[in-house]
Amino acid sequence: MIEARNSDTLLDVLGLHTYFYTYEGVVKAVNSVSYKLNRGEITGLVGESGSGKSVTAQSIIRLVKAPGKIVEGEVWLDGQDLMSCSETEMQTIRGRKISMIFQEPRAALNPLFTVGDQISRVIQLREGCSRSVAETHAVEMMRAVEIADPDRRANAYPHEMSGGMCQRVMVAMALSANPLLLIADEPTTGLDVTVQAQVLDLIRLRVKSAGSACLFITHDLGVVAELCERVIVMYAGRVVEQGPVAEIFSNPRHPYTQGLIASTLRVDIDKPISTIPGTVPDAVHLPSGCTFHPRCPFAEELCQLEEPQMVEAGHGHLTRCHIVSGRIEREMLEEAWTMETA
Amino acid sequence: MRLLQYVAKRLLQLIPVLLGVSVIIFSISHVLPGNPVYLFVGIDTTPEEIEAITKRLGLDKPLHEQYFIWLGNVLRGDLGDSWFTSESVAQDLIRRFPATFEMTTVALMVSIALGVPLGVLSAVYRNSWIDNISRGITLLGVSVPSFWLGLLLIYVLFFLLRIFPPPSGRIGLLVSPPDRITGLYLVDSLVTGNWKAFTSSAEHLALPVITQALVTLAPITRLMRSSMLEVLGSEYIQAARANGVPDRQIYFRDALRNALLAPLTFVALVYGNLLGGSVVLERIFSWPGIGRYALESIVVKDYNAVQGFVLLAAVLYVLVFLIVDILYFVIDPRITA
Ligand SMILES: Nc1ncnc2c1ncn2[C@@H]1O[C@H](COP(=O)(O)OP(=O)(O)O)[C@@H](O)[C@H]1O
Ligand code: SF4
Ligand SMILES: [Mg+2]
Numbered sequence: 234m235i236e237a238r239n240s241d242t243l244l245d246v247l248g249l250h251t252y253f254y255t256y257e258g259v260v261k262a263v264n265s266v267s268y269k270l271n272r273g274e275i276t277g278l279v280g281e282s283g284s285g286k287s288v289t290a291q292s293i294i295r296l297v298k299a300p301g302k303i304v305e306g307e308v309w310l311d312g313q314d315l316m317s318c319s320e321t322e323m324q325t326i327r328g329r330k331i332s333m334i335f336q337e338p339r340a341a342l343n344p345l346f347t348v349g350d351q352i353s354r355v356i357q358l359r360e361g362c363s364r365s366v367a368e369t370h371a372v373e374m375m376r377a378v379e380i381a382d383p384d385r386r387a388n389a390y391p392h393e394m395s396g397g398m399c400q401r402v403m404v405a406m407a408l409s410a411n412p413l414l415l416i417a418d419e420p421t422t423g424l425d426v427t428v429q430a431q432v433l434d435l436i437r438l439r440v441k442s443a444g445s446a447c448l449f450i451t452h453d454l455g456v457v458a459e460l461c462e463r464v465i466v467m468y469a470g471r472v473v474e475q476g477p478v479a480e481i482f483s484n485p486r487h488p489y490t491q492g493l494i495a496s497t498l499r500v501d502i503d504k505p506i507s508t509i510p511g512t513v514p515d516a517v518h519l520p521s522g523c524t525f526h527p528r529c530p531f532a533e534e535l536c537q538l539e540e541p542q543m544v545e546a547g548h549g550h551l552t553r554c555h556i557v558s559g560r561i562e563r564e565m566l567e568e569a570w571t572m573e574t575a
Numbered sequence: 576m577r578l579l580q581y582v583a584k585r586l587l588q589l590i591p592v593l594l595g596v597s598v599i600i601f602s603i604s605h606v607l608p609g610n611p612v613y614l615f616v617g618i619d620t621t622p623e624e625i626e627a628i629t630k631r632l633g634l635d636k637p638l639h640e641q642y643f644i645w646l647g648n649v650l651r652g653d654l655g656d657s658w659f660t661s662e663s664v665a666q667d668l669i670r671r672f673p674a675t676f677e678m679t680t681v682a683l684m685v686s687i688a689l690g691v692p693l694g695v696l697s698a699v700y701r702n703s704w705i706d707n708i709s710r711g712i713t714l715l716g717v718s719v720p721s722f723w724l725g726l727l728l729i730y731v732l733f734f735l736l737r738i739f740p741p742p743s744g745r746i747g748l749l750v751s752p753p754d755r756i757t758g759l760y761l762v763d764s765l766v767t768g769n770w771k772a773f774t775s776s777a778e779h780l781a782l783p784v785i786t787q788a789l790v791t792l793a794p795i796t797r798l799m800r801s802s803m804l805e806v807l808g809s810e811y812i813q814a815a816r817a818n819g820v821p822d823r824q825i826y827f828r829d830a831l832r833n834a835l836l837a838p839l840t841f842v843a844l845v846y847g848n849l850l851g852g853s854v855v856l857e858r859i860f861s862w863p864g865i866g867r868y869a870l871e872s873i874v875v876k877d878y879n880a881v882q883g884f885v886l887l888a889a890v891l892y893v894l895v896f897l898i899v900d901i902l903y904f905v906i907d908p909r910i911t912a
Pocket of ligand 3: 286287288391
């Protein structure tokens with residue numbers, strides 16, 4: 234281990250492998266992923282669609298859908314090994330120690346029950362309190378996430394509320410637990426900008442005041458820069474770079490991260506949007522060696538032959554690239570990205 | 576309140592539907608070629624006599640007038656007389672319908688009571704032994720024709736094993752039927768405390784019910800399984816799990832209600848069809864229901880009887896769908912009045 238284990242670490246993921254056994258072959262959705270989350274910190278998990286972010290989150294709470302399987306790895310939450318917990322134990326951890334907010338708030342709410350019913354049910358389940366106490370608590374939580382007129386709204390069904398309102402309900406449900414770990418899987422995708430900012434504020438406020446850790450999944454680097462202390466970059470099931478946000482954004486070492494940041498910056502300066510050339514590889518037939526090599530402007534022969542190892546590239550800054558590790562001697566020029574326009 | 580409003584609205588909507596149905600039924604029997612008067616006359620009837628009968632039957636009037644006369648009669652409960660049984664068609668149908676209703680309703684209840692849990696279990700324990708059993712039953716029910724199944728069950732359960740009585744109708748030959756209250760033997764015998772009639776009619780119900788239930792069970796199980804699987808794979812179930820909801824609650828509280836929605840329409844369809852009587856099964860089990868009545872009426876060209884039967888079947892269909900619509904309204908808040 235490169236970083237010493239310290240008491241601020243809440244979640245420690247070690248060598249996690251989650252595979253899907255499909256008819257086309259084995260999809261290595263999460264491939265040897267390791268990272269730590271600290272208390273009181275929000276960590277962004279970024280990467281293009283299909284890079285394994287959601288499956289990473291599902292693996293932590295052990296809710297990977299068939300034909301997916303956690304093949305290998307350790308997940309330590311607050312000193313407890315989640316991989317060796319029984320399913321019954323996991324049920325008491327989910328919704329208590331770990332809460333999750335989903336990407337599609339309306340789809341994540343049961344259409345046949347009122348939102349008040351759904352929040353208070355989770356509270357009742359957890360606290361073992363009476364129904365009426367739970368209902369009161371649910372209304373309080375709805376008020377806390379700034380849902381106007383919560384008494385009345387508690388009796389509304391999901392289809393009667395806007396997407397933003399539904400997301401607040403999900404946030405209320407997740408935060409009612411005072412979880413040690415909050416996982417938010419693209420919680421603001423599809424919400425308009427103001428609502429998005431409000432939801433982010435809510436999450437930030439609660440995480441900071443409760444001292445919990447938050448894994449914030451997004452493909453929006455702007456949100457990461459604004460919200461997160463640390464960032465993890467995933468590509469094709471692997472973590473390719475991770476570290477403090479300030480460090481990674483000012484000094485990205487992995488070509489993929491550089492590409493992501495370059496394409497974001499171009500949006501900001503209002504030039505034609507450029508993305509990294511090529512597409513995310515077919516999950517069943519991953520490229521040999523460094524999985525990024527078909528799209529990497531700096532790739533050399535070694536990149537096709539040998540997989541790079543994670544190396545330290547600065548304080549708390551880890552990168553998986555042959556150039557960074559010194560196996561390939563070469564300069565990475567920023568112009569490599571600015572030349573590519575689509 | 577909301578519910579009452581919805582029911583009222585649906586009932587109002589039924590009026591044009593039923594009127595449409597009545598027009599269609601009337602047209603079919605009156606537009607068809609052939610003069611029904613010939614059914615009432617012999618070979619040696621004079622044209623004058625034929626004309627007189629035509630007048631007496633009102634068949635000389637314009638078609639729309641005939642329709643309104645007929646509709647008025649129908650609304651008074653007069654479906655005309657059957658020339659075959661020489662009784663009023665309404666009376667005939669009222670006498671026979673309880674037999675069909677009792678058999679099909681019990682059969683449907685049995686297939687729901689078995690099919691829903693079986694479908695749920697085979698979705699929850701996908702690819703386990705219980706899933707395989709349910710797949711076997713499903714395959715049997717879908718691929719075996721009901722008449723063959725009925726005959727097979729009679730052969731095994733009556734002829735070989737003597738578990739059930741012979742297929743001789745609704746009740747034992749030596750047992751007198753219970754006093755008629757509803758016409759449903761099970762209900763009437765229970766209400767009047769006629770234990771002997773109750774056991775005998777229950778025994779006689781068994782074979783036709785088992786046959787019918789096996790046939791309906793198959794698609795219900797299959798639909799329930801696929802519906803449950805779809806719901807279990809949904810985002811809100813994943814979210815409920817992420818909130819620590821235990822499996823039992825996931826299945827029975829979060830998933831089941833949603834999973835019931837899809838098969839409900841199918842059940843209505845099946846029930847609506849069954850209430851029109853099963854010609855095949857009523858025949859095999861000598862069951863005095865309206866399916867057999869319809870068949871016999873068709874064979875002897877008893878127009879009034881056929882028309883009355885079709886009208887009853889259509890009304891029952893509409894009623895079943897009314898009830899199912901109301902159920903949907905109660906279960907699913909997304910449906911607005
Ligand atoms: N149920 C599944 N069956 C097969 N493959 C899956 C399934 N769920 C996810 N995957 C695969 O796992 C990979 C990672 O998916 P995901 O974690 O959802 O990506 P992200 O959240 O980063 O967009 C993808 O290649 C996807 O095809
Ligand atoms: S290892 Fe090679 S291909 Fe992979 S990112 Fe580094 S330079 Fe590019
Ligand atoms: Mg995702």
